[in-house]
Amino acid sequence: MLMTRRGFTTALAGTVAAPALIRTAFAQAATVKIGMVMPMTGAAAESGSFAQTGARIALEQVNKAGGVLGKPIELIFEDDQTTNPGAVLAFSKLASQPDIVAFLGSIRSTQMHAMAPDMLKAGKPVGFGGTDPNLTKLNNPWLFRFRPNDSYSGRVIAQYGSKELGKKKWAIVHSTDAFGTAGAKALTDSLPENGATLALDQGYANQSQDFTPVVLAVRQSGADILGTYFTFETDLGIFARQLRQLGVTIPWVGSPSIVNVSALKLAGPALYNTYGVADYAEDSSDASRAFGKVYREVRKVAPDNQSSWTFDAVTCLALAMNKAGSTEPGKVREAMLAIRGHKGAEGEYNFDKNGDGLHGYNIVKNEKGDIKFDKRLDFTPNLG
Amino acid sequence: MSTTATTAAAAASARPRLRWGVPAYVVFVAAAIVLAIVVPKTGYVFNISLQATTYAIAVLGLTIVLGLCGQINLAQAAFFGLGAYAVGLGQTEHGLNFWVCLLIGSGLAALFGALLGASTLRLGGHYLAMVTISFQQILTLVLINWIPVTKGPDGVRAIPRPAFFADGSSYLALCIAVLGGLGYLVWHLRDTRLGRAMRAVRDNELAAGVAGIDVYRTKVTAFALSAVLGGIGGGLFAGGFAYVSPDQFSFAESVVFLTMVLLGGVASPIGAVIGTGLLILIPEWLRFLKSIPGLYLAIYGAAVILIVLFMPDGIWGFVRGQFDRFKRATAPSASGDALQLSGGGVGTDTVLEVRKLSKHFGGLKAVDEVDLTIKRGGVHALIGPNGSGKTTTLNVLSGLYKATSGTIMLNGQDITSLPPHVRTKAGLGRTFQNIRLWRSMTALENVMVGAERPGSPVGNDPASVVARARAALAFVDLEHRADEVVAGFSYGHQRAVEIARALASDPALLLLDEPGAGLNSSEKVELRNLLKRISAHGLTILIIDHDMTLVSEVAQHITVLNFGRRIADGHSADVLKHPDVIAAYLGTAPDVAA
Amino acid sequence: MDLALQLLFTGIGIGSVYALVALGFVLIFRATNVVNFAQGEFSMLAAFLMVVFSVKVGLPYWLAFIVALMGMALLGAVFNLAVYYPLRHRTYLPVIISTIGASIFLANTTLAIHGPEPEVLSGWFDTPGFLLGPVYLDSQYLLIIAVTAILVALQYWFFEHTLLGKKLQATSQDKEMASLLGIPVATMIMVTFVYSAVIGGIAGILVAPVLFVSIGMGAAIALKAFAATIIGGFGDVTGAIIGGLALGVIETFGAAYISVPYKDGFAFLVLIAFLIFRPQGIFGERVAEKA
Secondary structure, three states: OOOOOOOOOHHHOOOOOOHHHHOOHHHOOOOEEEEEEEOOOOOOHHHHHHHHHHHHHHHHHHHHOOOEOOEOEEEEEEEOOOOHHHHHHHHHHHHOOOOEEEEEOOOOHHHHHHHHHHHHHHOOOEEEOOOOHHHHHOOOOOEEEOOOOHHHHHHHHHHHHHHHOOOOEEEEEEEOOHHHHHHHHHHHHHOHHHOOEEEEEEEEOOOOOOOHHHHHHHHHHOOOEEEEEOOOHHHHHHHHHHHHHOOOOOOEEEOHHHHOHHHHHHHHHHHOOOEEEEOOOOOOOHHHHHHHHHHHHHHOOOOOHHHHHHHHHHHHHHHHHHHHOOOOHHHHHHHHHOOOOEEOOOOEEOOOOOOEOOOEEEEEEEEOOEEEEEEEEEOOOOOO | OOHHHHHHHHHHHHOOOHHHHHHHHHHHHHHHHHHHHHOOOOHHHHHHHHHHHHHHHHHHHHHHHHHHOOOOOOOHHHHHHHHHHHHHHHHHOOOOOHHHHHHHHHHHHHHHHHHHHHHHOOOOHHHHHHHHHHHHHHHHHHHHHOHHHHOHHHOEOOOOOOOOOOOHHHHHHHHHHHHHHHHHHHHHHOOOHHHHHHHHHHHOHHHHHHOOOOHHHHHHHHHHHHHHHHHHHHHHHHHHHOOEOHHHHOHHHHHHHHHHHHHHOOOOHHHHHHHHHHHHHHHHHOHHHHHOOOHHHHHHHHHHHHHHHHOOOHHHHHHHHHHHHHOOOOOOOOOOOOOOOOOOOOOOOEEEEEEEEEEEEOOEEEEEEEEEEEEOOOEEEEEOOOOOOHHHHHHHHHOOOOOOEEEEEEOOEEOOOOOHHHHHHHOEEEOOOOOOOOOOOEHHHHHHHHHOOOOOOOOOOHHHHHHHHHHHHHHOOOHHHOOOEHHHOOHHHHHHHHHHHHHHOOOOEEEEEOOOOOOOHHHHHHHHHHHHHHHHOOOEEEEEOOOHHHHHHHOOEEEEEEOOEEEEEEEHHHHHHOHHHHHHHHOOOOOOOO | OHHHHHHHHHHHHHHHHHHHHHHHHHHHHHHHOOOOOOHHHHHHHHHHHHHHHHHHOOOOHHHHHHHHHHHHHHHHHHHHHHHHHHHOOOOHHHHHHHHHHHHHHHHHHHHHHHOOOOEOOOOOOOOOEEEEOOEEEEHHHHHHHHHHHHHHHHHHHHHHHOHHHHHHHHHHHOHHHHHHOOOOHHHHHHHHHHHHHHHHHHHHHHHHHHHOEOOOHHHHHHHHHHHHHHHHOOOOHHHHHHHHHHHHHHHHHHHHHOOOOOHHHHHHHHHHHHHHHOOOOOOOOOOOOOO
16 A cells, blocks of 8 residues: 555666667767656656656757757656665666766755765766755765755745844744755754744654644744745645644745645645745746746646756756867866856856855745745855 | 485485585576676666665565465565665764674664564464554654664765675675575575474464474564565665665565565575566566556556466466476385384373363353363273363363363373463374364475474484384375375375374374364274274373264273263263263253354 | 644544544455455545546536546456455465555556646535634544544444345355355455445545645555554454544644654554554454464
8 A cells, every 4th residue: 555656666676768769779879868867657756757848848959059069969768766776776777878978867865865876986977956965075076966955945045034034033844854854954054144043843754644733833833934845745735724724824935845836736825925945936037937938838837946957957968068079078077167157947057166056046935826036045156 | 224224215305306406506606606796797787686686685584484484574675774774874884894784784683573573473464464564664764763873864875895895796796695595595494394383384373383383483583584684685785785765665665575575486585586586677678668657567566466366376386386297206205114102101190180171261161170081091082062162172281272270280290371382392292173284285294393393202303303204104104195295185194194293293192183073984994993003002092073983992981071061981881871971962952063 | 722622633633534444444354354455545546536527527526526436336346356356265465465466556557547746626615614712623624524423323324234234244254154144245245345445435535635636645544544443453343443533643642742753653653552462452353262
């Protein structure tokens, strides 16, 4: 009964995505291949399909503009089944194909940790979306992050809530998974510098059926602002509803999942007037608007960060290869690190020496179900 | 004396596979190791091989607990995780040596396995399924939430490999060698005393207890061994992949392990390896299905049902079944020695002394203050109409029921509150009204379990156990069918094997529960002759039967029960003429169902 | 005090969900001595069917409800024929595994057909809930509690006072005897599976407005319901209901006063404690002395 998609896996380990069929023999030499590890089955299968769309949009644009070094690029997908061992096998499957010149890794930090040893061995550039700050501190020269890491989301939530909204007493609710724990820690650490204090730090286990005790704890804590890190939309939806039902109305600034499409659909009015940090906000820049327009045409739904980072990653990798004039890993790496002021869907890319490309977040507001861009908070990176 | 020669031959014929099996096995494992070292591999092939190898070790554990002992374990991933975390945390956090960590990990797994087993194995079945799931879930929660110790959901990174095995190929070779070694041990476990005990417990728990097997301890041992293999597999997995996190050891993984062992076949370690390999490889072959999320796993789920429906013994079981059809019947082996029966040795005149024995079920007094004295060296019959409490008395005597009150002395030893297997050690042997043999085992194996009961005269020496078992089979004229599985035997032959099993344990007192039930007239004649031969060897028998002809022919002494009370006791001829007895059998006694 | 009352209401609400799903477990267990690991998928499937008929096809809510439950009845019958019936003479182990296979199959077939995105299903009532003094009462939870109570009463009446119910009971107690008495055992087992699938379906449709409709929704609930079944004593309807309610309340209070992250662990700790100290459950199947 418990084995739905999530996790059923490991053993079934895997791979996916019909690459064997897609890859036609004549295309072999004629394309520049980028391998992409993504969930097609398991708990995150839905976000995987968004990620795939984002990457495909970039692929088309790059190829329309002449491709890389005169050849079209091609994406090879492998399924990670939303598990760590699945990700390891998927990546090593890709890495064993010598004609793949670069990779897209996972948006999930634990999967990135699991794959990191093999990525180091592979010795080719990997763009990824996992936001654990440690990932770019592993002394692994091949990792390039296409989303702002969690130390930024924590800092932005703390600064926005404390400075812009003027609330100083925080309740933090977070998932106990890797993403939630790291985010909550970053937020907690940023409170003192913004003159704010922590009233409640409350973790919960993913896929809970009820949040009454959590909501009551928030209510009891006397906090005047709520910061959250939720992983699954169903959890966020149940929490949001119960929060409203039990009469908690304090301002709420949440991690990116609070503005994601499914969460908006599930929670409906319960999320009105909340704020979210979003690495992707459609109105934050011309580049973001442009991506949003294409994405809506393809998917008929609003774009979110699941697709914007893969779009940026494919675009940047192509850009770096063209600049380097080569697909040789070392040269591509140098070109990636040299990227300055590239305007992507997620924001402006300036890679620091660790491989972090973005250094700030957008703040967006949910106005009756519409996500409105509020402002962007950027921090000055150490580009040394 | 040709004793040595015959016992050696007997031992050999008990395991005919081993003659060619062992060298073939060694060659195969050695070849796999050489391949692992020599053949250049991509990271992908390496990862798949490593995963299959380490998983297969854990699946071997399920071969023991599920295949041999028949107990379900839905927490193998938890034990796998314990091993993996021990190797991960021990090395990175506490600076311990890899091998020390592996030892700690498998020790922890054994400890938890034994605890888990000890707390619930008395229940078995679906309860065990639930408890193992609970343990699995709690462990996952602890791994995620006890951050200071487990590093929480981030998992453990940069787990080193042991010295000399740092490079991929040699590490893989190491894992294959471990798998090969453990597989060999598991393969041979089934033909050891412990393995036979496990299989006996699986086939018929009640009979196992009565034959002298400590059922509870056997199950706990099976569970702990299974957990240890899980722990070893997990430890090697952690070293191989350098990273572990809680979601790798979830309940879903336990189900995967279970499916692996079922697919391959629970009966053999080869099945475990086949099942593991296939379940890791099949997704690779079927990857074209993965363009639609869920489709692959849907097919997987359907395949699980189909395997259970159509290939109950797994792939390896199926393949072996095809081979067995063409196998020659083994030639009848040379006759062994005559069976030695000590009759419980010399002692007092009285073998069994029962005083005021009662057994109540709620308000029903099934046995009510019954006295019974059995003299050494005769056949004593316990008779009475249906529902008079005969079988209940026998069950209390052999320890299947707890006496409500009263005392039972066997050879001067108070056995009133001892569990069945300890009574067997004290010298009690019995058969059941509805035959309880271990149906998937051979006649010889059935009888060997009797012969190797604790305190048996032949001790633990395998050759003498085999010799004694053969002698016991010869005693009931079934030696020529020693190597056949008993499920195919006629009723009469099954009855004879059950008696042989009891005889092999050299009891002081043999309890026979309606041995004549279901036998045809010629089989009854054989039974009567058999009982007389046993009696002639000086062994004391307590027999229950409805067949008055049989009873009057073999028994010198008769005790009669009615409504749980003793109504007559004495020499056969006298008792059968007793008016109360005649009234009880012919009169108005209502026919209460037993 | 207010806090405790609120927690109590929520605990009973979520406990009723467990109890309702547990009911399905108990029925099948009584008839076949088998634990159905796909019981949670029954709830999940019914919720998806409801979404299809009510939201996508646009049937009126009550009609969609009936159609969805008819679908569940059909599923129950097919489930019996494909997963249980061929194995009826084997031990419990192959059957458990076969139901596990069915659970994987059902969850992932749904995933393949529908896709992974969760769905919203509206409740029976337009008002989501109301305040009674300091306690917020979710109207859907009130409905769940009421339906659970009614179903338990109905079931009691059905088993004790109807011929079909008595035949079912006879079947569950002793199949051989029942068949000697001329009761069509195979049909009775079929009825049980159909009924159990429908009950599971009702549970799924009722919780969907609270928990949303997702592929994994049934699995988590079913595991707790399974625990409730054991706490109640396998095969005991009243016990399963009380076990479910107790688990819901213990979990909610445990989360509020001890630890939220370990919430799911409380159910299992209680379960293990029960198995060690009172294996026969609250009311009690006899597990001892089966010689």
